[in-house]
Amino acid sequence: VQIDKAGHRHFMAKEIHEQPTVSTYALAHYVDAATGLIRSEAEAVDFAQVDRLVLVACGTGHYACAIAKYWFERIARLPVECDIASEFRYREPPLSGRDAAVFVSQSGETADTLAALRYAAPHVGHVLSVVNVAESSIARESQIVLPILAGPEIGVASTKAFTSQLVTLGALAILAARQRGAIDEDEERRLVRILSEAPRKLSEAIACAPEIEAAAITLAEARDVLYLGRGPLFPLAMEGALKLKEISYIHAEGYASGELKHGPIALVDSSVPVVVLAPRDGLFEKTISNMQEVMARGGRIVLFTDAAGAEAAAEGAARVVVMPDCDPFIAPIVYAAPAQLLAYYAAAFLGKDVDQPRNLAKSVTVE
């Protein structure tokens, strides 16, 4: 296949803009259009017999797992352990036959993730992988392979693979919930409908590109940037910070909003932009009160929220980008696109090599 930039300046921009299309491939694979229910290779696992899910990955895949932990716990009432592969493989964590382990990897070749799989395989009841490259080592050594079908990803910083990993893990959480009796068929259909809205909402979020670009230019002057979120938007805050440091070389950290006062607030002054990811969900008021603590110390807020959130809390923020309304379930998927674009525009503005950032490799096949 001929892979080009399809009119974009960089592969990363092309891959960000592809997400509304590419995420439909995973949906088409995991949703049975006739019934509106999940169908999956993972139906071979009986999640009612699973006591714990172990999610292992590196980099961006790890943040997809960290978001999915919220879904598995909330929707399927399934306990989750979530770890980075380089720690997991050497920690000798106790595992049991009633654990199911899921290894998430775009390339399917990351050395630490493969080693973690090999450590876990003899001990756990089920070995699943969530991969983009179906002919990869991690896929070959798994009992069950869940493809994300995102197509070749060229930009070193992962974007479309992340949102397709999330769609795939979201579908798996719904399946696990069904098998565990945590949801009935009507609720399954409702959740599937919400997950199926992700492509359209991603496209609406990407349409905010001009405002995101304007916000990114204000970040480009900063030395440090903080990202804040709560619930599943907390791991997304870490992913947003990772994207920014990977390609713009600006130091950035993602924090749980509630941890702000336990350290990072000491960094805040008028030179530190603080990116707040805050859809108007059940935790909105809490995040906004954290945001106000930042503003009181002169911090410059870049707020991503929906229309209701903007109406309630935009005052005093340096920038507000109004995201489409969406169900809280898919908010971490929808808000991923602006987090990616923010990093992209900051790096492009600074003239950095967006697709090939220094010192990084697309696939880390050595330890």
Ligand code: G6P
């Ligand atoms: C590298 C890439 C990241 C990726 C990570 C894990 O660090 O630059 O974008 O998230 O590896 O890769 P994997 O292929 O296992 O998802």
